[in-house]
Amino acid sequence: MTTPPSHTPAPTRVLVLNSGSSSVKYQLIDMADRSRLAAGIAERIGEGASAVSHQPLSTGGETREWQGELADHDAALAAIAKELAADGLGLDSPELAAIGHRVVHGGLKLTEPTVVDDAVLKEIERLVPVAPLHNPANVTGIRTAQRLRPDLPQVAVFDTAFHSSMPEHAARYAIDVETADAHRVRRYGFHGTSHAYVSRKAAELLGKDAADTNLIVLHLGNGASASAVRAGRCEDTSMGLTPLEGLVMGTRSGDIDPAVVFHLGRVAGMSADEVDDLLNKRSGLLGLCGANDMREIRRRVDAGDAAARLAFDIYIHRLRKYIGAYYAVLGRVDAVVFTAGVGENAAPVREAAVAGLEQLGLAVDGDLNAAGGKEARLISPEDARVKVAVVPTDEELEIAEQSYALVTASPGPGPEGGAG
Ligand SMILES: Nc1ncnc2c1ncn2[C@@H]1O[C@H](COP(=O)(O)OP(=O)(O)O)[C@@H](O)[C@H]1O
Numbered sequence: 001m002t003t004p005p006s007h008t009p010a011p012t013r014v015l016v017l018n019s020g021s022s023s024v025k026y027q028l029i030d031m032a033d034r035s036r037l038a039a040g041i042a043e044r045i046g047e048g049a050s051a052v053s054h055q056p057l058s059t060g061g062e063t064r065e066w067q068g069e070l071a072d073h074d075a076a077l078a079a080i081a082k083e084l085a086a087d088g089l090g091l092d093s094p095e096l097a098a099i100g101h102r103v104v105h106g107g108l109k110l111t112e113p114t115v116v117d118d119a120v121l122k123e124i125e126r127l128v129p130v131a132p133l134h135n136p137a138n139v140t141g142i143r144t145a146q147r148l149r150p151d152l153p154q155v156a157v158f159d160t161a162f163h164s165s166m167p168e169h170a171a172r173y174a175i176d177v178e179t180a181d182a183h184r185v186r187r188y189g190f191h192g193t194s195h196a197y198v199s200r201k202a203a204e205l206l207g208k209d210a211a212d213t214n215l216i217v218l219h220l221g222n223g224a225s226a227s228a229v230r231a232g233r234c235e236d237t238s239m240g241l242t243p244l245e246g247l248v249m250g251t252r253s254g255d256i257d258p259a260v261v262f263h264l265g266r267v268a269g270m271s272a273d274e275v276d277d278l279l280n281k282r283s284g285l286l287g288l289c290g291a292n293d294m295r296e297i298r299r300r301v302d303a304g305d306a307a308a309r310l311a312f313d314i315y316i317h318r319l320r321k322y323i324g325a326y327y328a329v330l331g332r333v334d335a336v337v338f339t340a341g342v343g344e345n346a347a348p349v350r351e352a353a354v355a356g357l358e359q360l361g362l363a364v365d366g367d368l369n370a371a372g373g374k375e376a377r378l379i380s381p382e383d384a385r386v387k388v389a390v391v392p393t394d395e396e397l398e399i400a401e402q403s404y405a406l407v408t409a410s411p412g413p414g415p416e417g418g419a420g
């Protein structure tokens with residue numbers, strides 16, 4: 001890294017890109033004061049009627065909506081760059097220090113935030129078969145950003161990183177060791193940036209040292225995962241080799257008997273790719289009741305819709321099983337923590353997830369649970385033995401923090417030097 005001349009202030013802004021299969025979420029954050037200068041999402045990329053929604057946070061102006069066609073991620077990033085430029089925050093800005101990318105699968109090798117070079121990009125591509133919905137979009141996002149700003153460090157922050165601390169007895173599947181090792185088949189876990197951030201914030205909320213705090217963290221978004229966190233480190237998590245295992249999700253089945261796959265191959269003649277598509281894209285809440293948005297499902301439940309009711313009950317039943325399992329894994333639990341779109345907003349989900357678990361010291365206070373809010377908060381009764389908390393996640397800020405720390409770390413000689 002070159003040191004800027006002393007009269008030029010060092011750049012402090014980080015653009016964070018969270019590239020999904022058909023969307024790119026972005027935030028521009030100034031790390032000098034952690035202020036958010038812009039945020040937005042480009043959606044329905046490659047689907048004809050695409051859209052960009054851009055919040056010009058630096059000017060306090062109204063959210064701008066753009067509709068048109070974004071044929072691919074290149075076009076989406078160009079549209080995002082245009083929106084940023086309209087606020088005087090273009091990608092050509094000398095104030096940009098790095099572009100931080102959420103990358104879903106880092107495998108065994110990529111477990112730290114990493115400046116992307118050709119070898120890193122190759123490794124992320126090699127992992128596409130184990131994150132087919134996510135890694136291809138992450139690669140495209142990085143390549144496009146590289147083309148727009150070849151001079152800037154592109155930093156990859158991996159969803160799998162936080163879970164690399166799992167002990168072997170949690171990470172290994174009980175299958176033939178040689179086969180597993182030859183193909184690197186094991187539990188990796190995902191949403192790690194969120195689980196790590198939320199664990200830290202939850203310890204703060206409890207007024208405890210993270211090193212003395214045991215948590216069950218429930219990240220319930222479109223994808224959903226649970227983790228058992230002991231003393232700030234991941235001890236087990238519900239997603240596995242891929243983001244398909246574990247909880248019931250928006251469109252993914254979560255846990256099923258693996259023999260379902262062979263059975264559908266034999267009796268329904270479905271190919272591996274067809275079953276993959278079924279379990280990842282046409283299952284979960286969507287497969288059960290035709291909707292994957294929890295808001296719609298709750299509306300339908302309240303209106304007496306039986307399919308939505310059953311889908312909700314299956315979702316909750318699985319969630320309760322993981323709470324019980326991770327309670328047993330941890331032995332002592334300080335708090336159960338809800339986060340992400342569903343976890344932060346759906347009071348009925350939180351209530352049902354811990355209903356009747358008073359024997360385990362778990363309960364929610366109806367009024368506290370029903371009260372909304374954007375801040376981290378406790379929703380358990382004052383005297384609860386195990387706290388229940390809602391902690392909004394902030395994957396973008398965490399990615400910006402890690403990217404900025406990496407690119408500003410002193411590369412000079414000495415014990416803190418950049419080697420290794
Ligand atoms: N007020 C709400 N009540 C219930 N569910 C909500 C609410 N707001 C958002 N959600 C749910 O959050 C989900 C998206 O969560 P999010 O964490 O943004 O997911 P992702 O990052 O995977 O896109 C949506 O499917 C929606 O069902």
Ligand SMILES: CC(=O)OP(=O)(O)O
Nearest residue numbers: 190191221222223243
């Ligand atoms: C890993 C994963 O499931 O991510 P998302 O929730 O963004 O789909």
Ligand SMILES: [Mg+2]
Nearest residue numbers: 221222223340
């Ligand atoms: Mg998410």
